[in-house]
Amino acid sequence: MAPRAAAKTAESSDKVGVICRALRRAIIEQALEPGAKLPEDSLGERFGVSRTIARHALGQLAAEGLVELRRNRIAVVATPSWQEARDAFDIRIELERLVVRQLAGKLTKAQVAALNAHVDAEDSSRGGSDAVSIRLATEFHILLASMTNSPILVRYVSEVAYRCCLTLSLYSRPHSSECGVTEHRAIIAALVKGDGPKVMELMHSHLDSVATRALVAPTPQRGRDLLDILAPYAEEDGADRVVKLAKVVRGRTR
Template identity: 50%
Template sequence: MAKPPSRVDIAHTALRQAIIEQALLPGTRLPEDEIGGHFGMSRTLARAVLQRLAGEGLVDLQPKRTAMVAQPSLEEAREIFEVRRALEREAVELVVRRWKPQFGAELEGHVREEDAAKARGEERVSIRLAGEFHLKLAEMSGNRLLLRYLGEVVSRCSLILALYGRPHSSDCAVNEHSEIISALRAGDAARAVHLMDHHIGSVERRALFDDDVPKADLGSVLAHYARAITAREAAVPLDGKREKATKPSRQDKAS
């Protein structure tokens, strides 16, 4: 019989899931006494839970300060996605090499869970399930270290999306996951890697969308405002001198 989870394990799992599902947003304070009281354990054990989460990159711990949900900088976010892309490629290649028929059924069942969460409008659950798809692949790779490292990176990506991301359709993740499964079934490692790269690139662009915003060009901005002002006040040239009204000539008066 499996040993029942300890209070520390329950608290760790609950907090980790709440952070990944973005129910606890980056910067949220995590007081030890409140966590301990909620799970019926001492502050010492609550601190141990927070230290585990800090080791996974989900919590910031600083001496003499209340712990809080981590807030990765944009520079850290870019580094995390660089590492994730490399790990995801390796996971895909290992899964193709060690593919078993039951892998396809398990992955497709997970995608159906993602689709069901989307249909129920459970966005937070959909976010968590989308990340867990990648952890299933890492587990199927048979490499425990890869699973450990990818698990940490995927979790950190949830924080990055909560901080910097923009809304998206969960249809994209479900469809892209299904395409990856098809390539894995076919044993096409090159296509599976290509699809994974595209998929992670889409997530990164959504997470770090500031890179997609075109930089303002001074000349274009000034031209736009100059046209608007000229249209509104046609009598005022851009040199700032108002045109003087010309007096009608005697001939004009006579006509």
Template identity: 65%
Template sequence: MPEKSPSLKAGTSKVSFICTALRRAIIERALLPGDRLPEDALGERFGVSRTIARNALAQLAAEGLVEQRRNRIAVVALPSLEEARDIFDIRIMLEKLVVRHLAGHLTQAQAHQLQQLVEEEHAARHGADGTAIRLATEFHVQLAEMTGKPALIRYVTEICYRAGLSLSAFSRPHSSDCAVSEHTALIDAIRTGPAEKAEALMEEHLEAVATRALINPQGSAGRDLMTILAPYCTIP
């Protein structure tokens, strides 16, 4: 198979960069459900063509984070409460599968890596809820990546970000201390097993996260996309 041209490789990398930046902005509540994402503004903000911006939006639309309307204006998706519940039901099933694969097989290095993420959550517990959502999402994505199973990693990553969008759509009495303690307990259960105990704890944790959500959509009128995305144009 012939190698892809340098320009295509560069374009693909830029699309990935923009997708990563927008996912983070959505999860951290910098971008709210209903915020418009014009291709020209995104292209200018990230220094890319409208075509690359359009491709990034198409990828995010496939992931359920962006809605593309008939007038070609893309907006951050606004899930309904019913959709959010469905997302969490699917997430619970997928993440129980993750811990089933990992239970009793987590290495010391992996446990340490997860604990470092929990420590970041602990340090951010009195900060913005959006940061807590992002860090919690990263914890669960990291768990999936530790299975080494590409299909499972892909589906769990997508559902975790869609769940993060659902949480960012609704104000909730987020308890970072609860999230931190629940993640610590998960690490211990996965490390020691048995799988049934780890699966039950994962389901209990995700149900608690869903229960802490409230119906309280936030408005987005008069918000400037260029200013919102400024901190996300350089990703650590």
């Protein structure tokens, strides 16, 4: 994979791209938890650029759904609702089914080798931190997508995979061995064999199991997103009452 299609669509001038990539990694490795503040100045200072650039990067990340931009407020790492998490996984399943459908029986030797190497890396990182293994598992799926040679598909799969990663860090507590490495191997095997329907089914059940294993129940109460929990009560008679409520909650959670 030559670094040819480097910065084609977005991530224009590199500086922005560097910041985007760095933040993405930090987010999916949970170095930045959902809700973490991302002030433009700090970012700029940290990466040696001006606020303008940091701002631009935040804009891109917001377009990808990884950060949330609120007018006149500090940007934060996105905090998707449980429903959004489930939606993201549903979309991801469809997209990745498409990926493996296109790929079944069409992988070159080199591609298979690359995939195996990646899974090996996943295997050998089992002792390491959860963060790294989650990232590697996600990157396996992105690597797969990149083999379709469809930039659009790669972009969508990447985005939605990152989003799922993010939600995993929110809604799954004891996330040991999220993404079964054995399932990855099975997928590779089926791809090589060229059994399209089989590999689509494999991918489907793989992702679905990750989703259902991780996204345990709608979490009726359980700390954190009190604001989101209260959101449904907002609809009835105007927002002001909820704003007040929100203030109270805010004060209590801190």
